[in-house]
Amino acid sequence: MxxxxxxxxxxxxxxxxxxxxxxxxxxxSGCRLWDADGREYLDFLAGIAVCSLGHCHPAVxxxxxxxAGALVHVSNLFHTQPQxxxxxxxxxxSFADRVFMGNSGAxxxxxxxxxxxxxxxxxxxxxxxxxxxxxxxxxxxVAATGQPxxxxxxxxxPQGFIHAEFGDPASIExxxxxxxxxxxxxxLQGESGVRPLEAEYLRAIxxxxxxxxxxxxxxxxxxxxxxxGTLFAHEQLGVTPDIMTLAKALGNGLPIGAMLTTExxxxxxxxxxxxxxxxxxxxxxxxxxxxxxxxxADGFLASVQKKSRYFIGRLQEVAARYxxxxxxxxxxxxxxxxLLTEKGVAQGMEIVEQMFAQxxxxxxxxxxVLRFVPPLIVSEAEIDALVAKLCQVFDQxx
Ligand code: PLP
Numbered sequence: 001m002x003x004x005x006x007x008x009x010x011x012x013x014x015x016x017x018x019x020x021x022x023x024x025x026x027x028x029s030g031c032r033l034w035d036a037d038g039r040e041y042l043d044f045l046a047g048i049a050v051c052s053l054g055h056c057h058p059a060v061x062x063x064x065x066x067x068a069g070a071l072v073h074v075s076n077l078f079h080t081q082p083q084x085x086x087x088x089x090x091x092x093x094s095f096a097d098r099v100f101m102g103n104s105g106a107x108x109x110x111x112x113x114x115x116x117x118x119x120x121x122x123x124x125x126x127x128x129x130x131x132x133x134x135x136x137x138x139x140x141x142v143a144a145t146g147q148p149x150x151x152x153x154x155x156x157x158p159q160g161f162i163h164a165e166f167g168d169p170a171s172i173e174x175x176x177x178x179x180x181x182x183x184x185x186x187x188l189q190g191e192s193g194v195r196p197l198e199a200e201y202l203r204a205i206x207x208x209x210x211x212x213x214x215x216x217x218x219x220x221x222x223x224x225x226x227x228x229g230t231l232f233a234h235e236q237l238g239v240t241p242d243i244m245t246l247a248k249a250l251g252n253g254l255p256i257g258a259m260l261t262t263e264x265x266x267x268x269x270x271x272x273x274x275x276x277x278x279x280x281x282x283x284x285x286x287x288x289x290x291x292x293x294x295x296x297a298d299g300f301l302a303s304v305q306k307k308s309r310y311f312i313g314r315l316q317e318v319a320a321r322y323x324x325x326x327x328x329x330x331x332x333x334x335x336x337x338x339l340l341t342e343k344g345v346a347q348g349m350e351i352v353e354q355m356f357a358q359x360x361x362x363x364x365x366x367x368x369v370l371r372f373v374p375p376l377i378v379s380e381a382e383i384d385a386l387v388a389k390l391c392q393v394f395d396q397x398x
Contacts (some may be wrong), residue, residue, distance in 0.1 A: 011265050021356055028055025031375050031382050033361070034074045044374040044386055045361040049190065049222050049335065052249035054375035060252045060290045068288035075166045075277055082285035087256075089292045093231055095240045096260035100269070101280030105247035106136025108257035111112060111274060112184070112243045113140050115261065116145035116215045117160075119268035125160040127217075129184045132166050134191035134367070135219055144184055147192065159270035166195065169204035176208070181217040182209065182243075187233035190222035190373075193366025194337030202239040203223060203342055209242075215265065217243040221257070222335065225249035226295045226376050229305040229333035236332070252291045256284035294378075304376050307383065308333045311372070322394045325351075330369070334376055337369030338390075354393040360386055 001009075006024035023035040031054055033041045046052060053060060056173035067082060074080060079093070087099040100111050117125050130137065133146040142150050143157035146166075151157055160179075165171035172183060183205055189195040196310035209216040218241035224231035227249060230236045234244070242265055257279075294300060312329055315338050319326040325344040331337050340348060348364035355362050370390075 001036055001198060001345075006036055019376045021361075023260075023356075028056040029319070032121045040359060041356075042360045042382060042386055042389070044372045044378075045363055046373055046375045047253060048248070048363075049227060049373040050248045051253050052376045053252050053291060054377045055253075057294070057377075059286050059292075059294060062324035063286045063290040064254065064283055067283045071282050073278070073281055074281035076275065076279060079386075080282045080285070082282045082289055083280040085289045086280070086285045086292070089289060089296075090258060090260060093292070093296060094260055095243065095246045095262070096244065097263040098261055098266035100259045100274065101285070101375075102247075102257040102259070102276045103278050103281075104136070104257045105219075105245065106138045106141045106257075107276060107279070108221060108247050109141045109144065109184075109219060110138055110218045110258045111259040112219075112245050113144065113182075115243060115265065115269055115275055116184075116217060117260065118273060119215065119265050119308060124179055124181040126162055126177065126179045127160060127182045127184050128162050128164050128172055128180060131163050131165045132189050132192035132195060133163075133184075133186060133219075134189065135184065136221075167197075167201060169201065169208060169280075172205065173208055176212050176214070176391060180212065180214055184217040184219060186219045186223060187237060187239075187287050188223050188228060188332055188335060189366075190335060191369070193368035194335060194371055195366070196330060196332055197220050197237075199237040199239065202234070202237050206239045215242040215315075217241060217245070219245050221245055223332075225291070226301055226304055227333055227335050227373070229308055230301060231295065233332065250291060251284045251287045254281075254284040254287045256280065256288050300376075304333055307376075307378060307380065308336070310380050311336060311383050315372075318387060318390060318394075321391070322388045324398070325394050326334055334372070334374055334378070337365060338372070339369050350397065351393055354396065355389060357393060358389040360389045362386075 003023050025033050027034045031043050033043050066305045090099050095143040102108050131146040135141040135144040140158045146163040162175050192282045243261045245259050250256050316328040326338050328339045352364050363371050
């Protein structure tokens, strides 16, 4: 079966929610993928910032294999070793004392929303999030998402989600009412085009929460787990949340998410208030334990920072060489965006398609930037190869 045949079969049976590249991927290793036609790709998408240790990392694969042969699922009616080890690692390496596990980013955010409401008590149910934010596709997380295009056609959305203007603390303060229970934000908005929240802005949000008795929830689904060069993005910004959500890179491709919080806040979720049949599944948790051990080993996060500096430098060169296409670089760690000019934005999808034709995978985020989220194990040679392909595409399209 080749790409074309797989695509025809898939298109005949799937509900059409995705615009897929015309390739069926069959194998992955490190920063490389291979499709059904035997074509090789340099992967700077990493399953949308998921496969941070690269495809089929041998230690993670071995952990999955071992756990799959021992025990796959028992539900949360029982304790399991991988889930406990994972929670211990998360607690030991974060501000949090307690963890709830789900299967995805949206589920982790749902848990955070429920916790913020139940902890704050009757009548305090409103959550303020930011314009341009992305928090998931379930009804509550879509309502929390500050992008109207994701709401359309699904109204009425769950109540109590209000959006403040990105970048302006006064716009948040103006929306705080006696009903407000929390402020929810990503330390760096990934989906809306790699938009970092500056440390000063986050500190202002923290003070608003402290002043008004609100919970601060950081959605680190995309920014967490080394993606920005520290284990969690908020660590380098000097602002600590009350609740944090994780998913994406946690299982390096196996579905797992987590919601973390302090002892005091966690006490509000008691037996029967929240649950997930598969949450913290032993196989996914075993993979996540391995992921964390590798990321926490000496030198891993420092290497992400070093590669980030190198990649930013290379992208700045591209922006300087192609002013007709790009105006600059933004982002942190290995969550980087090349800001496009108006001409670039108009041809954003075409650039991505041309890169695909060259055997390189990137995406066009927030209708504004080319987003690069390679596996964190990417080499400088692979960064050079990606940049060379990008220059080739800009030359061709010129
Ligand atoms: N939150 C953020 C910041 C995200 O980037 C995403 C996905 O892109 C989500 C939540 C939703 O995660 P999931 O698709 O795993 O539900």
